[in-house]
Amino acid sequence: MFSDQFRRGESDKSKLTGVRSSKIVSTLSDVAWKAFQSVNKRLPEGEAIRPKWAPGPLLKSYERSAPPLGFPRETDSLCPRCVKEVRTAVIDGTTSLESLMNEHPGEIKAQIVEENGQVVMRKTCPKHGLFVDVMATDPAFLERIESLFFGRDFKAAEDSHVHKHGTSNIKFGRGAVLTVDLTNRCNMMCNPCFMDANQVGYVHEPTFEDTKAILDRAVSFKPRRQVIILFSGGEPTISPDYLKAVAYAKKIGFYRILAATNGIRFAEDIEFCKAAKAAGQHGVYLQFDGVGEEKNKHRGVGNLFDVKVRAIENLASVGIKVTLVVTIVNTINNDGIGQIVEFAARNIDKVQTIAFQPVSFTGRDEDVSDELRIKQRYTLSGMTHDLKDQLGGRMQPLRDWYPLSSYSAFTSVMDMLQGADAPWGWSSCNCHPNCGIFTLAVVNKKTGEFSSLFEFFNYEQFMKDVAVITDTARGKKLSYAQLGMAIMRNFDASKAPEGFPISQIINLFKPSSTNANSDRNDRMTSAGQDTTSDNWRVLCVEGMWFQDLFN
Numbered sequence: 001m002f003s004d005q006f007r008r009g010e011s012d013k014s015k016l017t018g019v020r021s022s023k024i025v026s027t028l029s030d031v032a033w034k035a036f037q038s039v040n041k042r043l044p045e046g047e048a049i050r051p052k053w054a055p056g057p058l059l060k061s062y063e064r065s066a067p068p069l070g071f072p073r074e075t076d077s078l079c080p081r082c083v084k085e086v087r088t089a090v091i092d093g094t095t096s097l098e099s100l101m102n103e104h105p106g107e108i109k110a111q112i113v114e115e116n117g118q119v120v121m122r123k124t125c126p127k128h129g130l131f132v133d134v135m136a137t138d139p140a141f142l143e144r145i146e147s148l149f150f151g152r153d154f155k156a157a158e159d160s161h162v163h164k165h166g167t168s169n170i171k172f173g174r175g176a177v178l179t180v181d182l183t184n185r186c187n188m189m190c191n192p193c194f195m196d197a198n199q200v201g202y203v204h205e206p207t208f209e210d211t212k213a214i215l216d217r218a219v220s221f222k223p224r225r226q227v228i229i230l231f232s233g234g235e236p237t238i239s240p241d242y243l244k245a246v247a248y249a250k251k252i253g254f255y256r257i258l259a260a261t262n263g264i265r266f267a268e269d270i271e272f273c274k275a276a277k278a279a280g281q282h283g284v285y286l287q288f289d290g291v292g293e294e295k296n297k298h299r300g301v302g303n304l305f306d307v308k309v310r311a312i313e314n315l316a317s318v319g320i321k322v323t324l325v326v327t328i329v330n331t332i333n334n335d336g337i338g339q340i341v342e343f344a345a346r347n348i349d350k351v352q353t354i355a356f357q358p359v360s361f362t363g364r365d366e367d368v369s370d371e372l373r374i375k376q377r378y379t380l381s382g383m384t385h386d387l388k389d390q391l392g393g394r395m396q397p398l399r400d401w402y403p404l405s406s407y408s409a410f411t412s413v414m415d416m417l418q419g420a421d422a423p424w425g426w427s428s429c430n431c432h433p434n435c436g437i438f439t440l441a442v443v444n445k446k447t448g449e450f451s452s453l454f455e456f457f458n459y460e461q462f463m464k465d466v467a468v469i470t471d472t473a474r475g476k477k478l479s480y481a482q483l484g485m486a487i488m489r490n491f492d493a494s495k496a497p498e499g500f501p502i503s504q505i506i507n508l509f510k511p512s513s514t515n516a517n518s519d520r521n522d523r524m525t526s527a528g529q530d531t532t533s534d535n536w537r538v539l540c541v542e543g544m545w546f547q548d549l550f551n
């Protein structure tokens with residue numbers, strides 16, 4: 001592999017840590033790339049491979065479709081009041097469940113428009129009147145994010161036994177996360193709780209056979225891509241089937257198996273952490289509302305921050321990866337999100353990712369008053385501005401954030417490089433650009449100092465470069481060579497933090513040779529050697545916008 005070649009023979013003395021030598025490598029890569037492409041682009045494109053896991057040949061970048069984007073635009077939406085009426089009628093038995101699939105109850109059109117410096121959604125139900133909510137507090141941010149959408153995945157195929165929900169049917173790809181709720185019980189009773197756990201007056205838990213059937217169906221259609229299996233609830237670790245469910249997901253071939261957890265069980269019981277790791281658990285989405293007791297106390301459990309810290313320690317000690325999942329409620333904890341990034345950077349040996357999730361008014365919060373909803377509504381664009389302000393400008397809204405789906409530009413090269421016989425496609429998140437965003441920060445593991453990767457790595461150009469590699473399809477060797485050039489030519493050593501070596505930017509994008517089971521910070525670890533190039537890790541910061549009935 002090109003990156004192995006690059007690092008072969010690298011010793012502390014010869015390492016390309018200096019700005020000058022890194023700059024030379026980048027410049028030479030740029031020259032080589034341009035020379036290669038001057039010929040490559042003139043030749044007829046190579047034929048795309050047809051992997052076993054896919055419904056057809058790998059898509060070229062220009063074959064990918066996109067939903068309507070930009071604003072003003074019209075979109076499909078729901079009346080918040082009609083939906084509740086229909087749901088009640090289904091539960092009462094006065095309306096059939098099938099009506100949800102066939103009759104489109106509650107569906108109305110919505111207009112997405114810019115007004116008064118915001119992007120808002122307006123919709124009018126003939127019965128219940130006008131509803132207005134905010135989608136973005138910075139139109140320029142939303143416009144940029146939408147412009148960077150890389151395109152949809154394959155059309156889903158052989159999936160009629162799975163996707164039959166009516167208008168909300170999945171039509172493209174398979175998503176990136178399969179959430180499997182194991183129970184509606186919980187050992188907490190928060191507000192907010194998107195599931196209304198513990199309060200509906202009955203226990204709802206699938207049998208183990210039900211859970212197996214859900215997982216089996218998940219591997220039964222194409223594209224057969226790796227996805228995150230997220231056991232959720234309620235609190236999934238309370239389910240008596242939890243460890244069995246993890247082991248079964250592992251057995252049938254998934255390897256990113258996670259729990260969406262409040263962390264109490266993992267904090268209390270190190271033996272349970274070990275058992276979860278042994279069963280195949282890869283990571284956790286750990287509920288984490290802020291640094292310190294104050295930012296967690298609205299959950300109603302004393303010493304909750306101490307519990308979180310203990311859970312992180314226990315999980316990391318057994319090798320389970322930690323993602324901090326932060327529900328951001330405007331006026332409650334949005335003023336502490338920069339501190340969370342700093343906390344994660346200081347604990348980069350234990351925390352891989354932060355997933356910021358602006359509150360969605362579902363479950364326990366669906367009946368929130370209009371006044372409180374407007375006060376607590378929080379947008380992804382607002383989040384990027386708060387992070388800029390709270391982190392002294394280290395994360396910039398219009399420079400450092402990309403749609404989550406843009407990463408599929410990179411994974412499409414990986415799909416090509418692993419060949420037609422691979423059993424699984426790479427995980428590929430093609431979510432709508434209004435739905436998920438991310439940025440990457442490089443962190444000095446010794447000092448906790450961090451900088452945005454995109455300050456010194458031209459990710460936008462990199463996406464374009466990898467599209468050229470997949471579209472021209474020149475076979476493995478030439479594709480690896482081009483990928484190496486693309487990574488190195490987009491690295492600007494003069495803007496990188498002092499001491500950041502070009503070899504680490506290569507490790508960051510270096511794939512596992514056989515499949516996608518490859519963690520970025522494991523790749524950046526130099527096999528136990530305490531060298532200066534091993535000072536760097538990467539923190540992923542994501543923003544996930546979950547829709548509710550109003551937006």
Ligand code: SF4
Nearest residue numbers: 186188190193234262
């Ligand atoms: S820990 Fe999660 S599932 Fe449990 S009550 Fe709180 S938000 Fe709901």
